[in-house]
Amino acid sequence: MELEKFELGATPLKDSAIKEGKVLTVAKKPNLKYAWDNGPAIGRYLAELKEGRIIARKCNKCRRIMIPPRMFCELCWRPTDEWVYVEDTGTVNTFSICYVNWDASRIKKGEKPHLPAVIEIDGASPGMGILHVLGEVEPEKIKIGMKVRAVWKKPEEREGSITDILYFKPVRG
Amino acid sequence: MRERVAIAGLGYTAFTSVSPGSSYRELTYEAAVKAYQEAGIEPKDVDSFVCTSEDMLEGYSISDEYCNDQLGAVLKPAQTIPGDFLHSLAVGVMHILTEKFDIVVVQALSKASNMKTIPDLLNFAFDPVLNRPLDVTAYAVAGLEMNRFLVEGRATREQCAAVVVKNKGNALRNPLAGYGAAITVDHVLDSEPVAEPVRMLDIAPYADGAVVMVLCSEKLAPSLTDKPVWINGIGWASDSPTIESRDWSDAVAVRLAGDMAYRMAGIACPSKEIDLAEVNDEISFKELQHLEALRLFEPGQAGKATEDGKTSLDGTLPVNVSGGGLGVGHLFECSGAQKVLELVLQLRGEAGSRQVPGAGVGLAQAWRGIPTTSAAVAILSA
Numbered sequence: 248m249e250l251e252k253f254e255l256g257a258t259p260l261k262d263s264a265i266k267e268g269k270v271l272t273v274a275k276k277p278n279l280k281y282a283w284d285n286g287p288a289i290g291r292y293l294a295e296l297k298e299g300r301i302i303a304r305k306c307n308k309c310r311r312i313m314i315p316p317r318m319f320c321e322l323c324w325r326p327t328d329e330w331v332y333v334e335d336t337g338t339v340n341t342f343s344i345c346y347v348n349w350d351a352s353r354i355k356k357g358e359k360p361h362l363p364a365v366i367e368i369d370g371a372s373p374g375m376g377i378l379h380v381l382g383e384v385e386p387e388k389i390k391i392g393m394k395v396r397a398v399w400k401k402p403e404e405r406e407g408s409i410t411d412i413l414y415f416k417p418v419r420g
Numbered sequence: 421m422r423e424r425v426a427i428a429g430l431g432y433t434a435f436t437s438v439s440p441g442s443s444y445r446e447l448t449y450e451a452a453v454k455a456y457q458e459a460g461i462e463p464k465d466v467d468s469f470v471c472t473s474e475d476m477l478e479g480y481s482i483s484d485e486y487c488n489d490q491l492g493a494v495l496k497p498a499q500t501i502p503g504d505f506l507h508s509l510a511v512g513v514m515h516i517l518t519e520k521f522d523i524v525v526v527q528a529l530s531k532a533s534n535m536k537t538i539p540d541l542l543n544f545a546f547d548p549v550l551n552r553p554l555d556v557t558a559y560a561v562a563g564l565e566m567n568r569f570l571v572e573g574r575a576t577r578e579q580c581a582a583v584v585v586k587n588k589g590n591a592l593r594n595p596l597a598g599y600g601a602a603i604t605v606d607h608v609l610d611s612e613p614v615a616e617p618v619r620m621l622d623i624a625p626y627a628d629g630a631v632v633m634v635l636c637s638e639k640l641a642p643s644l645t646d647k648p649v650w651i652n653g654i655g656w657a658s659d660s661p662t663i664e665s666r667d668w669s670d671a672v673a674v675r676l677a678g679d680m681a682y683r684m685a686g687i688a689c690p691s692k693e694i695d696l697a698e699v700n701d702e703i704s705f706k707e708l709q710h711l712e713a714l715r716l717f718e719p720g721q722a723g724k725a726t727e728d729g730k731t732s733l734d735g736t737l738p739v740n741v742s743g744g745g746l747g748v749g750h751l752f753e754c755s756g757a758q759k760v761l762e763l764v765l766q767l768r769g770e771a772g773s774r775q776v777p778g779a780g781v782g783l784a785q786a787w788r789g790i791p792t793t794s795a796a797v798a799i800l801s802a
Contacts (some may be wrong), residue, residue, distance in 0.1 A: 319490070
């Protein structure tokens with residue numbers, strides 16, 4: 248059976264029942280907008296992404312080089328000490344092959360699955376990674392431990408966002 | 421008498437209309453560092469953390485997951501209360517009274533400036549089937565309530581305006597407050613109508629800020645602080661959410677929360693035993709309504725008392741000497757924290773030019789704001 252949407256348990260009302268007025272409904276679209284202050288750590292991180300660089304913060308007590316950067320070390324409970332540029336290469340810590348979109352709607356026939364992965368960044372401390380997506384790779388070829396490299400947007404298209412990196416692709420040979 | 425809980429460490433930021441230099445993480449971190457420093461503790465010494473946050477206000481689902489790093493609560497027992505700081509304080513007190521926890525940290529934060537559609541967000545608190553389709557502003561609830569309060573003769577319009585004048589005036593003495601002003605009753609009465617009889621200056625403007633407190637058992641208090649402030653009583657209550665059948669002139673939940681706190685604190689005659697009060701004044705008349713619900717004034721007398729200066733800094737019962745919500749700013753779930761903060765400063769004698777002489781017992785009261793009917797009350801003493 249081809250599911251329109253991935254759903255767990257229960258039997259939901261069909262959209263058609265609502266559209267055709269078979270059930271009593273009220274509809275109101277929420278207008279909820281937020282503009283989060285990034286603060287110095289994430290603010291600098293995003294500004295550096297716009298320049299095509301990845302920056303981390305170092306805690307001189309536990310010696311961790313942390314990414315995404317933070318102004319305080321949550322384990323040592325002290326301010327972090329230095330900015331450190333790290334590489335735009337890394338290692339796949341874990342990944343998943345997703346046949347549904349972000350809203351759990353099923354990808355269309357012929358579309359490629361989404362490939363989210365946690366990538367431990369070279370130059371940051373072991374276990375320090377960022378969540379991103381993989382590209383230029385067949386799903387069945389992805390392996391944990393695979394070396395990958397960032398593929399960036401063109402400089403003029405970057406806007407200071409995590410999506411300034413389009414995806415990470417395997418480093419070959 | 422049962423064991424008391426001490427506030428042994430206090431940390432806070434200033435309360436400002438915007439805070440672009442810090443994320444919510446750094447705001448809480450700033451307050452936490454100060455609180456731990458005061459109590460001479462580190463996160464590893466803390467047995468339990470209680471945060472305060474509401475998903476819709478933070479713009480995160482399951483926002484409690486985002487509370488831990490900035491408190492040093494990673495890999496520690498931590499939980500989040502979606503209510504006011506005073507509800508979290510009640511949880512912290514209960515943790516300590518179980519005798520399984522000696523040191524508990526309680527936190528609240530407001531990043532109101534990051535919420536770009538607050539009126540929509542408040543409207544979203546209405547019942548989706550019965551109320552929301554009417555497309556009425558949530559401030560209408562304040563207008564409906566204030567109208568009933570005035571028509572029943574509980575206060576005059578001018579007396580409500582006098583609350584605004586007093587609180588914004590008090591805020592001028594509070595370096596933490598964002599909305600101090602020297603205004604007159606006419607300024608309030610002539611301000612833009614919002615949901616009559618509520619006018620623009622009747623409404624507490626929004627502010628950002630964070631507060632963190634370290635609580636400890638009575639036994640442990642001498643080792644953490646030489647100026648403990650004691651939580652003698654705490655109570656909370658909620659009325660029905662049903663707009664249609666609530667009491668439109670009395671704050672019944674506030675009365676019940678107050679009575680619960682008084683019982684625990686052993687207070688028989690609040691108007692004689694409370695030296696100062698920080699009560700919710702999110703809308704001007706709410707201060708009067710809450711003072712009466714808390715039995716600090718007879719019904720219908722709080723407005724007159726305000727006009728007569730009895731609730732002023734040099735009055736017989738100073739109310740919202742910090743500036744309250746009207747003068748400090750409305751801090752959403754952090755509102756009650758600002759009130760407890762003021763009491764702690766006052767009871768320690770550290771309130772500077774707004775110090776209430778001989779402040780010995782204080783009351784802090786929170787209300788979760790329009791259109792809710794949830795309240796909490798704490799009684800503190802030096």
